């Protein structure tokens with residue numbers, strides 16, 4: 572029997588399990604960098620395609636590299652008839668994250684690229700997913716609305732093309748920029764639960780599609796990516812800005828977590844929130860109307876009340892959830908949009924894990940029953956004894 576009790580880090584809180592060159596969350600200053608660049612500068616001056624390139628290659632692309640990257644991404648956007656037919660057979664009631672998880676698994680089974688785990692093969696698979704996921708997400712939202720899919724356009728950028736496939740039109744540049752900002756902010760966040768899931772699967776030398784399928788499952792939960800949808804459900808449940816305080820008291824008394832608030836790493840505010848809040852404010856100003864004003868007022872009132880009452884700050888899902896609602900997405904599409912963006916970060920981590928792989932396999936401190944004999948009645952049931 573051990574004489575000392577090992578330290579338990581439930582939820583791996585505070586545990587440093589490996590190094591990474593991809594991004595860092597600096598707790599002390601509430602800041603975030605991708606490959607060394609502050610995310611607020613990237614979100615202001617760059618496109619999502621440039622960010623995906625940066626995360627995968629370590630440097631921003633020059634003009635020729637960007638043109639080549641865009642051409643390859645745009646050529647891979649269409650899904651084939653088999654994929655579309657398979658996804659059309661899923662029940663319309665199933666959550667779009669289930670559709671996406673199934674789509675990634677199926678795309679993996681169909682991909683003819685040699686599965687040698689090389690960086691070249693994995694970059695090709697990563698680009699395939701980056702290009703095709705928006706096509707799947709947009710078609711699925713249209714299916715739920717009883718509409719035919721709109722094929723991808725090779726003329727449009729990543730954000731514009733997705734919005735066009737969803738709504739049949741490209742919105743004004745301000746709305747496109749808000750959407751692109753959200754994609755850049757969601758793209759990468761170090762060893763969060765879904766990225767760590769992808770790294771665990773990869774560490775067994777399994778394939779990239781398996782790792783991404785598992786990561787989608789991890790992101791779906793409301794304590795992680797699913798919170799952007801939960802934020803919208805919560806705002807609709809509260810309804811009236813005047814009810815924010817009373818609702819919060821009831822929720823806290825019932826020991827409910829307030830969705831879109833709190834974070835495992837940031838304890839004084841999420842570095843991405845001011846940038847996304849600014850994008851949301853611009854959207855609200857454009858979409859002015861009584862319904863938008865009511866929701867924006869409620870959003871601000873709840874934020875104020877939660878910070879005052881609990882000292883817990885909003886995370887990125889809080890402004891992103893309302894922004895997606897105002898852009899016209901249905902709520903179940905919010906977390907799939909997160910996937911379309913986070914695919915860049917997940918696949919960067921999969922390559923990094925493979926480059927310095929060690930099987931991820933922690934220990935547990937056993938606190939079940941001590942060793943004991945199996946009772947004879949179970950070990951040798953009467954029916955067996957009778958037959959002997």
Ligand SMILES: CC(=O)SCCNC(=O)CCNC(=O)[C@H](O)C(C)(C)COP(=O)(O)OP(=O)(O)OC[C@H]1O[C@@H](n2cnc3c(N)ncnc32)[C@H](O)[C@@H]1OP(=O)(O)O
Pocket residue numbers: 582793794795796798827828829830831832833834835836881883886887888
């Ligand atoms: C993009 C993303 O994935 S960001 C995260 C999205 N998830 C959410 O928004 C879901 C709501 N938030 C939460 O459940 C949590 O804040 C988590 C899961 C994100 C982080 O959890 P942890 O790091 O384990 O922090 P923990 O849950 O221990 O919270 C610490 C304290 O803050 C409180 N707290 C943290 N978040 C919340 C919240 N959303 N609502 C109410 N209280 C909260 C806890 O009750 C706890 O208080 P206590 O010490 O008095 O018990």
Ligand SMILES: O=C([O-])CC(=O)C(=O)O
Pocket residue numbers: 757759760762763764795835836886887
């Ligand atoms: O880092 C985390 O734990 C969750 C998060 O904000 C993200 O994945 O973007």
